[in-house]
Amino acid sequence: MKIFLISIFLIIQSYAYEVTVSILPQKYFVEKIAKNKVNINVMVKPGFSPATYAPRTSQMRKLSKSSIYFYIGVPFENAWLDKFAYSNKKMLMIDSSKNIKKLEMLAHEHHEEEHEENHEEENHHEDDEEHTGLDPHTWTDPSLVKIHAKNILEALIKVDEKNTSFYTKNYNSFIEELSLLDNKIKDILKDKKESAFMVFHPSWSYFARAYHLEQIAVEKEGKEPKVKEIIALVKEAKEHKIKTLFVSPQFSQNAARKIAKAINGTVLSVDSLAYKWDENLLNIAKTIKNQ
Incomplete structure (x- = not known):
């Protein structure tokens, strides 16, 4: 029985296609929508900084087999995205944070304005604060993760159209989970x-x-x-x-x-x-x- 289950698993894995992401939270998002349809490679390993990370040779080999690369705006991508695209010209390069208006990276921040569902408006503060570029940490707001999920869904369908209904069903379930998480946090802090x-x-x-x-x-x-x-x-x-x-x-x-x-x-x-x-x-x- 054990050998049979292992064989089934290997068959499923053989039909899964490769996807690469920059950071672990993106792996979570892709898994929620794609399930076992993809094998997910993560560039920045646990304990490493996305500001200074350099991919290993083994990661570049996996990248060469990937159908999609999901980037997110973390600093190491500035030096590597063009190289990734050049190493695999057939690979889709997708910004999972597309359509999110990012905040400036500030040393000291106050956020007391009304919370908008899609965060299309950015709050600016006129304090004596240093602006150090755009903040990539959009995944710390569940409502913004919904936008990531939509971008991921569209890319998966583009690569694997025959499984559109499968991806869409999982996407809808994930959106419900994100709304529940958002409400839980609001309830905790109310x-x-x-x-x-x-x-x-x-x-x-x-x-x-x-x-x-x-x-x-x-x-x-x-x-x-x-x-x-x-x-x-x-x-x-x-x-x-x-x-x-x-x-x-x-x-x-x-x-x-x-x-x-x-x-x-x-x-x-x-x-x-x-x-x-x-x-x-x-x-x-x-x-x-x-x-």
Whole structure:
């Protein structure tokens, strides 16, 4: 029986086509829609930074067999997308974040305006904040993931039209899951009076905007804060009654630990690039609620 099941699995795998994505959350999205119709290769492996990542030779070999590459706007793509396209001229190059108007990457952000379902309007703030390019972390807002899902659906159908109904059915189910997740987070945060949360790297701008929160970033222009800046951050954390600092595993926790010690708080490792991106959002919402 075991041998039979393995044989069936291998047959299914042999009919699946190759798809490559930049980061793990995209793998989650593609799997929700394509299921076992595709084999998904992920460029940025766990623990690595999408700012400086360089693909391995084995990944480039898999890329040469891919029917679709889904990119998303993370920094390493700037140096590699043209090379990817050149290495496999038959491969569709699809921006899964297409039609999302991205926010500027800011060191310190406030989002208190009304939450729009499709986020087509971008909020600009006239504070003394440094603009450091467009923020790619659109997957931290479930409503924006719906746009990713639509782009993924259209690409899958273009490559594999005969399975249109299969992909569409899975897409519709995924959209329902995203709405449920969005409502769960809103319910968790509905009675929260203090809206600020502190992170090392400002990866949660879209999450902050979606749920009317204030994201306070520890790093300044990609660098750890100086002593004077840490003192100011400690003061700000106390003013907002912040007790938890969120740090992605790709970054140093030194500055966050200093601030946490000064406010009698804790440092919580939360990976914005994790495959289980939805669990991350729920955990962050619950932590913000309870601090």
